[in-house]
Amino acid sequence: MTSTGPDVAASIAASMIEIPAGWIRLVDEGSRRRWPVDLEPYALAARPVTRANLAGLTGTWPDGPGEPDAPATELSWLDALALCNTLSVTAGLRPCYLIGDDRDGLTATWDRTADGYRLPTEAEWEYACRAGDPGDRYGELDEIAWHRGNSGGTPRPVATRAPNAWGLSDLIGNVWEWCWDLFDPDVCGPYRVFRGGGWNDQPRALRASCRRKSHPTFRMDDLGFRLARSRPGGSSAVVGE
Template sequence: MIDIPAGELVLDGRRTRVEGFLLAAFPVTREQYLSVCGEVPAGPQKPGVPVTEVSWLDAVRFCDELSRAEGFTPCYTPGTSPDAEDTAADGTSGGYRLPTEAEWEHACRAGTSGVRYGDLDAIAWYRGNSGGEVHDAGTREPNAWGLHDMIGNVWEWCWDLYDPKVYGPYRVFRGGGAHDRSWSCQASARRKSHPTFRIDDLGFRVARSHTLGR
């Protein structure tokens, strides 16, 4: 886990404060997902690639299972709604969780202000260099804070609702994937889908708040 400093950014036209937090240096891999959950979704049979074909609800369940495995109090209280409208979060629990959208972009930028934190071919697997497949995590250059694959390889689920007044329960994902053109692989690029949505270039990485909660 990388210690991300506090900071500010403009998100959706609003200046937003981000407190310091912890974020995984890599997206969750198939090997990690299997070790925690005992099974892994369909996808490339390579243990080091980011896990894909995972829904937002799958990612939330993984976070809670990983918290239990490491002795932390789970962050989430799952509900019964397939729309995840009754899933509750306690960010002070000390458990693993999904980053918020503001946390994700702040961490991705790592103090930079451009469309991305480096040369696209050097930092990301995208349509121009991926050969149409997701690659092992951590095989492109990291950003200044040591985070790999924040842009390209796989999109990453965030906690936030996209725009509940317009899109209801749809959740945000960020970062661009191995099948995307350059304009989708930017620090500010946003997409959305239903929390049960699964696809072959959408994964996640885990965060933790600065707390010793157990």
């Protein structure tokens, strides 16, 4: 039996993990640009949004491969924003996003005063992924991640690999995850960041610092998303960018 929207909202609310305030330096390996980010406390879902989550929320099984508890894929960045808003309304929260009618990704805005669900910023994503670990990843690859060498060629059910020190699963491997941020607007225009590596990737992509990008309308079978929420009065402040 498929869960209902309120069931999904309650399940996701229970899965949110409180992330403490902190600081991280992001690095773009291509340009060698570095920039620091101060972070206020926020909450992040322990696992990516699943196919079953979306079926319960929307009443329709999503496209994409995998079992019901595998991450939902074939979702554009704009799809992810719209689904964040849908979940927020279902949960009785104020939606974070205003999405323009032209659907080009350039008119989507984030109301940072809203208390609803949203995508993490890439600084929030990497800070949570590392959970204080300075290495390439937070554990041995086969123990923490589904990747080309062990996935069997498909997304796998979430939370079936070891979590990091803060209890977050699948940040490395299984599917890439959309973030809010533009990748490099001067060079790539509206392209948005995604992080984490996927079920068909080699180890080089499966690192906390690895940045990739795509157009906000693109959909791929190894790209999904994870939910975040701001805490009252909190916001991410970029320093020196």
